[in-house]
Amino acid sequence: MKRATSISTATKGRISRDGAVTKAEQDRKRRARAILDHVEAAKARKSGRDITNLSPDELIADLLRHEVSV
Amino acid sequence: MSDTSRAPIWEPLDLSEIERKPKTVFRDDEFVLAIPLTDRQRRDYAAIVGLIRVGGDLGPYYRRSTTADRLLTTQKVLHLHLGGAGSDAILYAVQYPEHVLLVRIDTHIHLDDLPPGRRLPVLGRGRFQASLKTAREEAARNMANAKARLAARNPKPKA
Numbered sequence: 332m333k334r335a336t337s338i339s340t341a342t343k344g345r346i347s348r349d350g351a352v353t354k355a356e357q358d359r360k361r362r363a364r365a366i367l368d369h370v371e372a373a374k375a376r377k378s379g380r381d382i383t384n385l386s387p388d389e390l391i392a393d394l395l396r397h398e399v400s401v
Numbered sequence: 402m403s404d405t406s407r408a409p410i411w412e413p414l415d416l417s418e419i420e421r422k423p424k425t426v427f428r429d430d431e432f433v434l435a436i437p438l439t440d441r442q443r444r445d446y447a448a449i450v451g452l453i454r455v456g457g458d459l460g461p462y463y464r465r466s467t468t469a470d471r472l473l474t475t476q477k478v479l480h481l482h483l484g485g486a487g488s489d490a491i492l493y494a495v496q497y498p499e500h501v502l503l504v505r506i507d508t509h510i511h512l513d514d515l516p517p518g519r520r521l522p523v524l525g526r527g528r529f530q531a532s533l534k535t536a537r538e539e540a541a542r543n544m545a546n547a548k549a550r551l552a553a554r555n556p557k558p559k560a
Contacts, residue, residue, distance in 0.1 A: 378532035379427035383454050387447035398434040
């Protein structure tokens with residue numbers, strides 16, 4: 332178990348009386364990390380569209396959806 | 402052609418031609434078809450995607466030029482001609498070691514700009530590169546975790 336290294340951390344209630352980081356605090360950090368990972372993964376999925384396996388007709392239809400009038 | 406096998410997969414290449422090896426093709430989030438295309442040019446677009454997928458010969462879509470391609474050297478954006486080498490319908494793309502990102506279809510305007518490519522969108526490219534990097538790092542983490550689990554399950558016998 333990690334030991335508290337500063338009084339300020341202790342005063343925020345994130346360590347127990349004996350100076351160890353509480354399980355609740357460890358869980359909070361784990362959840363925060365999981366949320367960040369989820370956000371990063373979502374960002375990764377949203378970047379660009381994989382068109383490698385579209386058929387020629389699908390490619391052309393996809394292309395024409397991005398036509399803008401100049 | 403230089404060896405790009407050791408380049409990070411998220412870094413764009415400055416090669417003037419797309420490598421003759423299968424690559425995954427992505428359309429940029431900010432992709433725009435800015436000019437009307439003829440049927441032949443649309444078919445060329447589909448053919449180019451198919452050729453990149455299999456690592457085919459894209460020779461007919463390049464135009465040999467005696468002048469330096471400053472869009473390529475400064476922005477690492479290469480271009481292919483739709484509808485014949487002399488056509489004014491240009492497919493702008495960025496090449497990576499394992500991917501090709503299609504950025505825009507337009508006239509020569511982005512090649513002639515000063516500086517070249519100043520009006521080409523960059524945010525989509527940045528996000529795409531970040532996503533490649535994130536995916537690679539995640540894969541490396543997963544691999545390391547899998548190895549650690551395997552090692553824990555099958556500890557080496559003590560000598």
